[in-house]
Amino acid sequence: MDARVTEPRIARDFDKYVDERLDEGVFRVHLDTFRDPELFELEMEYIWEKTWIFLGHDAQIPEANDFVTTQIGRQPVILQRGDDGVVRAFLNHCTHRGPRLCKTQRGNTSRHTCPYHGWMFDSQGKCLMVTDEDAGGYSDTFKAMSHDLHQIARLESHRGFYWGSLTSDVPTLAEYLGDATVFIDAWIDQSPNELEWVKGDANFTYDGNWKMVLENCLDLYHAKTLHASFGNAVLNRFKNMGEDERKAINLDDFVNATANVSYYNFENGHGALWIHNQSNQEDRPSYAMYQEMEARVGSKRAEMMLSGKVAEIFPSILFVESATFQMRMIRPISVDKTEVYAFCLAPKGEPAEARALRIRQYEDFFSTSGLATPDDTAVYRAAQEGHQARVLEWNQGYHRGIEQLQQGPDEKAKEMGFNPTLSIHGSIAMQSEAVYIGPYREWLKKMKTGQDNALAKL
Amino acid sequence: MTQQEAEQFLFAEVGLLDKRDYQGWRDLFAAEGVYWVPVNDTEADPQLNCSVIYAGAAQLDDRLERATSSYFWADQPAIKSVHTVSNVSVVAGKNTDEITLLANQVVYLFRDNDQRRDQGLEILPASSEYRLNRIDQSWRIGLKKLNFLQADGYLPLLPAFV
Numbered sequence: 001m002d003a004r005v006t007e008p009r010i011a012r013d014f015d016k017y018v019d020e021r022l023d024e025g026v027f028r029v030h031l032d033t034f035r036d037p038e039l040f041e042l043e044m045e046y047i048w049e050k051t052w053i054f055l056g057h058d059a060q061i062p063e064a065n066d067f068v069t070t071q072i073g074r075q076p077v078i079l080q081r082g083d084d085g086v087v088r089a090f091l092n093h094c095t096h097r098g099p100r101l102c103k104t105q106r107g108n109t110s111r112h113t114c115p116y117h118g119w120m121f122d123s124q125g126k127c128l129m130v131t132d133e134d135a136g137g138y139s140d141t142f143k144a145m146s147h148d149l150h151q152i153a154r155l156e157s158h159r160g161f162y163w164g165s166l167t168s169d170v171p172t173l174a175e176y177l178g179d180a181t182v183f184i185d186a187w188i189d190q191s192p193n194e195l196e197w198v199k200g201d202a203n204f205t206y207d208g209n210w211k212m213v214l215e216n217c218l219d220l221y222h223a224k225t226l227h228a229s230f231g232n233a234v235l236n237r238f239k240n241m242g243e244d245e246r247k248a249i250n251l252d253d254f255v256n257a258t259a260n261v262s263y264y265n266f267e268n269g270h271g272a273l274w275i276h277n278q279s280n281q282e283d284r285p286s287y288a289m290y291q292e293m294e295a296r297v298g299s300k301r302a303e304m305m306l307s308g309k310v311a312e313i314f315p316s317i318l319f320v321e322s323a324t325f326q327m328r329m330i331r332p333i334s335v336d337k338t339e340v341y342a343f344c345l346a347p348k349g350e351p352a353e354a355r356a357l358r359i360r361q362y363e364d365f366f367s368t369s370g371l372a373t374p375d376d377t378a379v380y381r382a383a384q385e386g387h388q389a390r391v392l393e394w395n396q397g398y399h400r401g402i403e404q405l406q407q408g409p410d411e412k413a414k415e416m417g418f419n420p421t422l423s424i425h426g427s428i429a430m431q432s433e434a435v436y437i438g439p440y441r442e443w444l445k446k447m448k449t450g451q452d453n454a455l456a457k458l
Numbered sequence: 459m460t461q462q463e464a465e466q467f468l469f470a471e472v473g474l475l476d477k478r479d480y481q482g483w484r485d486l487f488a489a490e491g492v493y494w495v496p497v498n499d500t501e502a503d504p505q506l507n508c509s510v511i512y513a514g515a516a517q518l519d520d521r522l523e524r525a526t527s528s529y530f531w532a533d534q535p536a537i538k539s540v541h542t543v544s545n546v547s548v549v550a551g552k553n554t555d556e557i558t559l560l561a562n563q564v565v566y567l568f569r570d571n572d573q574r575r576d577q578g579l580e581i582l583p584a585s586s587e588y589r590l591n592r593i594d595q596s597w598r599i600g601l602k603k604l605n606f607l608q609a610d611g612y613l614p615l616l617p618a619f620v
Contacts, residue, residue: 368615
């Protein structure tokens with residue numbers, strides 16, 4: 001349920017923000033979606049607080065009483081494994097007068113004690129103590145209330161990946177993720193023992209709208225330009241070093257357009273890309289376990305598991321395998337400020353040498369001072385500043401690949417047996433931007449539905 | 459190495475960074491030298507945990523290439539730095555050809571000619587540890603480890619080397 005006090009509001013015509021005329025070859029998004037602070041507030045209410053938001057992974061809270069703190073939109077959330085082993089999600093808010101109970105990013109505690117008046121809760125969220133309750137002169141109505149921490153409306157896991165929702169009015173997580181799980185599972189299945197958390201965050205905060213990082217992760221078009229210095233460093237490594245030493249993902253695939261790529265949209269705003277027949281796959285850390293993978297899941301699936309690929313699960317989480325694999329949780333702060341909580345997951349049982357290679361490749365590309373991610377961060381800020389040109393309503397940003405759009409699955413999806421709503425297949429040189437159609441259709445749908453429901457309450 | 463020699467070494471080292479003489483700074487490293495900036499837990503094993511930077515020879519060269527290329531977009535306009543070094547102590551090494559220096563540093567960062575004149579000054583206090591090796595009569599860096607006070611929090615965009 002939405003707990004906001006209901007006040008009159010002016011209805012917006014959200015159709016004005018997404019201009020989809022595919023028969024005319026046009027797909028545009030209004031720049032106000034990146035720069036209007038009021039629209040940002042509505043996005044929090046109509047999108048982030050009305051759908052499944054990624055909260056964390058089992059591997060971050062392996063022991064009883066382990067917790068991580070996160071947000072749904074901007075609402076503070078604790079994801080904790082109780083002393084009974086069950087994972088729950090609570091609002092990080094003392095029932096009494098509201099202070100945040102967990103102040104750290106992560107930790108382990110069997111008791112949450114509010115520093116203000118001393119109310120105490122266990123790791124299952126149950127209120128253990130209302131300080132000086134007997135002498136408190138409380139009414140019977142108060143005594144009949146539950147004082148337990150507020151559990152969020154829905155919490156479900158897909159194989160150790162937890163999503164939560166502040167409203168119960170959502171489909172099951174399985175329905176929500178749909179066939180996008182084919183991508184998520186392509187990482188989970190890399191080890192028969194699933195994934196573990198490699199510590200050492202690569203978080204970054206940028207002066208730009210939350211949708212910029214969402215778009216960026218599905219964008220191959222920027223690689224050659226924005227990541228030229230990463231590409232050059234890698235080419236130098238290939239020139240100067242022996243085969244055993246170079247161990248980096250080269251960008252020949254981009255320069256020489258030797259690879260093909262499929263882009264997909266799924267129901268509920270999810271997007272993905274999958275690079276086929278990439279060169280030097282043997283330099284990926286997961287190659288160390290390739291034979292085992294192939295024997296377990298077959299060669300086609302194993303090849304997909306090893307490939308460069310990205311899955312965007314709308315609106316909160318990005319699974320990115322460029323140089324290597326990274327999870328990126330999006331945390332919007334304001335219309336022009338976003339925090340990305342980024343961490344490394346890796347197959348359990350990976351040989352030590354492959355693990356060290358994975359960590360170095362991760363730092364190469366993704367670190368806050370790596371050879372690539374800082375350039376992204378800088379360009380988000382530049383774009384946010386450019387978008388202040390309010391004379392302008394539209395970018396020309398989403399037209400690449402629009403002629404290659406097809407309804408339903410492409411051949412690669414058919415081979416793997418999954419069903420996207422839209423596919424785009426072509427040379428890597430196409431570097432399609434039409435993949436954003438799915439996420440923005442969902443944006444539009446959520447904004448309209450959210451507004452309809454809010455107005456209906458008046 | 460005397461206290462004064464240790465301080466002079468460190469002043470010269472960070473001076474090269476402040477002058478953006480990255481080739482000169484790179485040349486201070488021994489062949490097996492490592493430049494390490496940990497994240498979160500500064501004591502975590504870098505072979506099992508991700509760092510901000512964990513650079514051996516190959517990665518140092520990559521970063522040097524990036525620092526001097528025209529494609530280091532995050533460094534445009536260029537990030538200028540001022541380092542101050544204090545609390546220097548000299549710890550004897552395993553033999554006379556190895557020594558450890560401990561020091562505190564404050565790194566100040568600011569961009570030249572940024573269109574946004576209200577850009578913030580970034581201030582990064584850190585503890586640091588250097589392992590120096592004497593090679594052919596001169597001291598070379600076997601390890602430079604920089605532990606930012608903010609290692610577990612927000613880090614701004616950095617120049618190629620800090």
